[in-house]
Amino acid sequence: GAVVSQHPSWVICKSGTSVKIECRSLDFQATTMFWYRQFPKQSLMLMATSNEGSKATYEQGVEKDKFLINHASLTLSTLTVTSAHPEDSSFYICSAQAFFGQGTRLTVV
Amino acid sequence: QKEVEQNSGPLSVPEGAIASLNCTYSDRGSQSFFWYRQYSGKSPELIMFIYSNGDKEDGRFTAQLNKASQYVSLLIRDSQPSDSATYLCAGVKGAGRRALTFGSGTRLQVQP
16 A cells, blocks of 8 residues: 655654654655644644645644745655744654654654 | 544453444535554554445455444454554545544553
8 A cells, every 4th residue: 555654753852953854655646745743642633734846734823934844846745843842742743645654753852 | 513523432342342433523525534543652554444325344344434424433343452542533525635634533442
């Protein structure tokens, strides 16, 4: 089946720094990818829709200047968490079509 | 009212039994529905999807969709302890470029 690869699987960073997460579709082209965030014992919350060649669409309450999304090719979308703070610590997951990447556990210390 | 609702559980069944997971949705515009399994600390894994009324079977799994009642279910036959996980139901309008709307998930525990 289709495979979506996400990297890194986990990252620890200092407060105030930025972290980039990559999401790749390995055997298909994805003009649209989605970024979710999941806090412990909660369901997935859609953060934004990443559109190849155009601006991302952000959900209400998600700061577009803090969570930068770039979808420069048909197989790659990136999410950059800028000026990370401890409250940004979460599990970030990307998807393309109905398939999810492995997720990235972000811990901000 | 949430767009997709699931009982949080936990649903506990003995090994070998049938586990029945249920989901209701409020948006009649939703056309396709997906069931995912998520183990703790891992990302969701697609089990199956359904878009036509009736049943769809894949191995030990059967998805059921009733659009008139706005109800989706997943049956797991011969449940195994390895099936213990959180099961997420998701719906989507149309296809392709739209994000899935997820329920909060049902935790299933299969007792050995």
